[in-house]
Amino acid sequence: MAEFDLIEQYFNFHYDFSSNSADKKGQPSVVKGIGDDCAIFNIPDKFQLVTSTDTLVSDVHFFSNLQPELIAYKALAVNVSDLAAMGAKPLAFTLSITLPEVSERWLSDFSKGLKSASEKFQIPLVGGDTTQGPLTINITAYGTVKQSRLLRRDKAQVGDDIWVTGYLGEAAAALDLSEKALGGRDELTEAENNLWQSLATPKPPVKFATKLAKFAECGLDISDGLMADLGHILKQSQCGANLDVEFLPLSDSLVEVVGIEQARQFALNGGDDYQLCFTAKSQHRNKILNLGERYKVNTTRVGKVTEGDLIVQLEGEAFQPTRASWQHFNQ
Amino acid sequence: MAEFDLIEQYFNFHYDFSSNSADKKGQPSVVKGIGDDCAIFNIPDKFQLVTSTDTLVSDVHFFSNLQPELIAYKALAVNVSDLAAMGAKPLAFTLSITLPEVSERWLSDFSKGLKSASEKFQIPLVGGDTTQGPLTINITAYGTVKQSRLLRRDKAQVGDDIWVTGYLGEAAAALDLSEKALGGRDELTEAENNLWQSLATPKPPVKFATKLAKFAECGLDISDGLMADLGHILKQSQCGANLDVEFLPLSDSLVEVVGIEQARQFALNGGDDYQLCFTAKSQHRNKILNLGERYKVNTTRVGKVTEGDLIVQLEGEAFQPTRASWQHFNQ
Numbered sequence: 001m002a003e004f005d006l007i008e009q010y011f012n013f014h015y016d017f018s019s020n021s022a023d024k025k026g027q028p029s030v031v032k033g034i035g036d037d038c039a040i041f042n043i044p045d046k047f048q049l050v051t052s053t054d055t056l057v058s059d060v061h062f063f064s065n066l067q068p069e070l071i072a073y074k075a076l077a078v079n080v081s082d083l084a085a086m087g088a089k090p091l092a093f094t095l096s097i098t099l100p101e102v103s104e105r106w107l108s109d110f111s112k113g114l115k116s117a118s119e120k121f122q123i124p125l126v127g128g129d130t131t132q133g134p135l136t137i138n139i140t141a142y143g144t145v146k147q148s149r150l151l152r153r154d155k156a157q158v159g160d161d162i163w164v165t166g167y168l169g170e171a172a173a174a175l176d177l178s179e180k181a182l183g184g185r186d187e188l189t190e191a192e193n194n195l196w197q198s199l200a201t202p203k204p205p206v207k208f209a210t211k212l213a214k215f216a217e218c219g220l221d222i223s224d225g226l227m228a229d230l231g232h233i234l235k236q237s238q239c240g241a242n243l244d245v246e247f248l249p250l251s252d253s254l255v256e257v258v259g260i261e262q263a264r265q266f267a268l269n270g271g272d273d274y275q276l277c278f279t280a281k282s283q284h285r286n287k288i289l290n291l292g293e294r295y296k297v298n299t300t301r302v303g304k305v306t307e308g309d310l311i312v313q314l315e316g317e318a319f320q321p322t323r324a325s326w327q328h329f330n331q
Numbered sequence: 332m333a334e335f336d337l338i339e340q341y342f343n344f345h346y347d348f349s350s351n352s353a354d355k356k357g358q359p360s361v362v363k364g365i366g367d368d369c370a371i372f373n374i375p376d377k378f379q380l381v382t383s384t385d386t387l388v389s390d391v392h393f394f395s396n397l398q399p400e401l402i403a404y405k406a407l408a409v410n411v412s413d414l415a416a417m418g419a420k421p422l423a424f425t426l427s428i429t430l431p432e433v434s435e436r437w438l439s440d441f442s443k444g445l446k447s448a449s450e451k452f453q454i455p456l457v458g459g460d461t462t463q464g465p466l467t468i469n470i471t472a473y474g475t476v477k478q479s480r481l482l483r484r485d486k487a488q489v490g491d492d493i494w495v496t497g498y499l500g501e502a503a504a505a506l507d508l509s510e511k512a513l514g515g516r517d518e519l520t521e522a523e524n525n526l527w528q529s530l531a532t533p534k535p536p537v538k539f540a541t542k543l544a545k546f547a548e549c550g551l552d553i554s555d556g557l558m559a560d561l562g563h564i565l566k567q568s569q570c571g572a573n574l575d576v577e578f579l580p581l582s583d584s585l586v587e588v589v590g591i592e593q594a595r596q597f598a599l600n601g602g603d604d605y606q607l608c609f610t611a612k613s614q615h616r617n618k619i620l621n622l623g624e625r626y627k628v629n630t631t632r633v634g635k636v637t638e639g640d641l642i643v644q645l646e647g648e649a650f651q652p653t654r655a656s657w658q659h660f661n662q
Contacts, residue, residue, distance in 0.1 A: 031379060038381040038382055038383040038413055038414065038416070038417050038419070038474070039381065039382050039383075040379050040380070040381050040382075040417075040476075040481070041374075041379065041380045041381075041382070042379055042380075043372075043374040043380055044376060045375060045376045048362060048371050048372065048373055049371070049372045049373075049374055049380060050369040050370065050371045050372075051369055051370050051371075051372070051382075051425065051458070051471075051473070052369040052370075052458070053425045053427050053458065053459055053460050053469070053471055054427070054460050055427040055428075055429055055460050055462045055467070055469060056462075057429050057462050057463065057464030057465070057467075058464070059464075060462060060463055060464045061462070082369055083369065085369070086369050086371075088369070094382065094384045094471065096384050096385070096386040096469050098386055098388050098467060127382070127383070127384065128384055129384050129385050129386050129469075131386045131387075131388050131391060131392070132388065132391055133388030133389070133390075133391045133465065133467065134388070134464065134465035134467070136386070136388075136429060136464065136465070136467045138384070138386060138427050138460075138469040140382075140384055140425065140471045142382070143369070145371075150371070
């Protein structure tokens with residue numbers, strides 16, 4: 001199958017996203033998608049374009065025998081999460097895929113998962129590249145944000161509340177189950193299956209994030225683990241924090257499968273959560289809780305920004321994390 | 332070395348591109364580069380953002396033992412070529428690099444080549460991703476174009492001249508020399524070395540391209556070979572062409588190394604040229620020649636757009652190309 005046919009058959013989705021329509025005057029829009037050298041966007045003056053790119057490598061970021069639908073879904077979801085981290089609304093994405101060979105069955109499944117995530121997050125595929133080589137998936141996502149509505153990393157201030165969305169640690173716990181999971185989903189308990197779903201199909205709170213900047217100036221998504229990612233905020237904002245372990249949002253499934261002690265460790269340093277960590281003034285507490293309810297996003301205060309270091313505590317006593325955050329090329 | 336240190340050491344270039352400065356009122360600008368979840372751009376209303384992405388896989392798109400400086404240079408140059416294909420001015424690029432291991436020597440050389448291309452094409456690095464796995468380089472390039480100044484693929488009209496920039500076929504000829512070249516550049520003749528330079532360091536005519544849309548509405552870059560790429564224009568514009576083989580711009584070096592017959596074949600279907608093919612009304616001939624002189628870009632008329640098929644002829648007689656254009660996954 002030639003490259004052009006492959007793109008036409010598996011990646012030329014047809015969309016009806018009214019929110020991305022060029023007809024909406026004054027809104028960001030996709031002018032041209034697949035079929036030219038480049039994709040083209042109109043970005044009205046009151047918006048900024050934000051862009052993020054992530055590469056997933058077979059057997060590094062996902063198991064090569066994972067269902068192609070799930071590989072595709074997650075590849076897009078983690079990029080959408082980077083947009084949410086800025087408070088940006090998804091506009092479009094491009095896919096660069098490197099394939100060892102053309103398997104129409106694999107491509108058809110992959111395409112299905114990609115289209116499903118594309119529709120879930122209302123983000124159209126507008127271009128990309130197919131090449132031959134070891135299986136690697138690179139996605140670049142484009143979003144827009146109103147000029148004054150950007151979530152940054154350097155705006156935390158002493159006294160701010162520290163919040164997280166969703167439940168943490170489930171994906172890291174699921175990785176421990178992955179061998180069992182790959183042996184067949186039937187063997188999993190319901191709780192284990194819930195963890196597995198969190199790992200396989202992360203759900204970054206995109207719509208919540210686009211509204212959040214009314215109440216929060218500082219935030220990011222939790223991909224390397226809460227402590228590591230909160231660390232980025234603290235470093236760039238030049239402050240410290242008290243993090244209260246007893247407030248970490250832990251799902252019943254997580255506690256059932258790994259116990260409360262391990263659940264807290266996974267929540268602190270597991271990574272792969274693709275939820276938000278953000279800081280906000282205490283007068284916005286109710287507004288944030290209401291916003292979470294409106295978009296069905298769990299919101300939890302887990303600490304406070306301070307002048308000092310990052311201190312992790314359990315009911316006022318020092319708490320010792322057992323697990324380093326994950327980094328590429330860590331030695 | 333941790334991912335963050337690696338980025339800081341090898342990819343956090345410091346630029347002074349006045350043309351990309353946020354200080355220039357009304358011009359597109361990079362608001363935020365490396366260090367956040369996303370890069371951020373301001374795109375004033377009279378501009379459109381165009382974006383292009385390309386992946387280079389080790390031992391598919393380049394030899395893994397090629398100097399890292401050359402790998403980096405070309406990876407960026409081919410993406411800049413896609414911007415030129417639209418008549419767009421480079422704004423910024425992101426790099427996603429997958430590395431089997433951290434070799435500081437390799438990274439240092441790669442970084443040098445990347446910075447050199449970045450400065451040559453006046454395009455700053457604003458973000459990206461480093462991952463571990465088989466060597467793969469993905470670049471997404473961002474450019475801007477004034478609303479009415481876009482080079483498209485579907486605007487060729489019957490009677491238009493067909494033009495190309497530069498000299499064609501050199502890169503394809505160099506690929507045939509590549510084993511010899513890899514054995515040591517000293518063994519190459521001067522002419523062979525010229526071909527090798529065209530393959531290793533393509534020079535897309537970026538500034539010429541940004542001015543071209545005054546005189547040409549339709550164009551693209553020649554990456555898969557002139558016939559294949561002209562074919563895209565003809566298909567999307569729903570017309571045909573007469574292509575005159577005797578007018579193809581062939582360098583002395585190419586003819587010296589492979590002879591005139593093979594030179595013509597490489598120029599028609601070699602690929603990897605990263606020059607422009609465009610169509611324009613005949614009244615613009617002198618303006619196009621003058622524009623080429625101004626930017627030191629060779630410009631050559633090679634045929635005419637017609638109502639029929641794509642006909643390749645040598646001094647009025649049918650000419651038979653011997654080589655199919657290259658496509659991924661061609662079977």
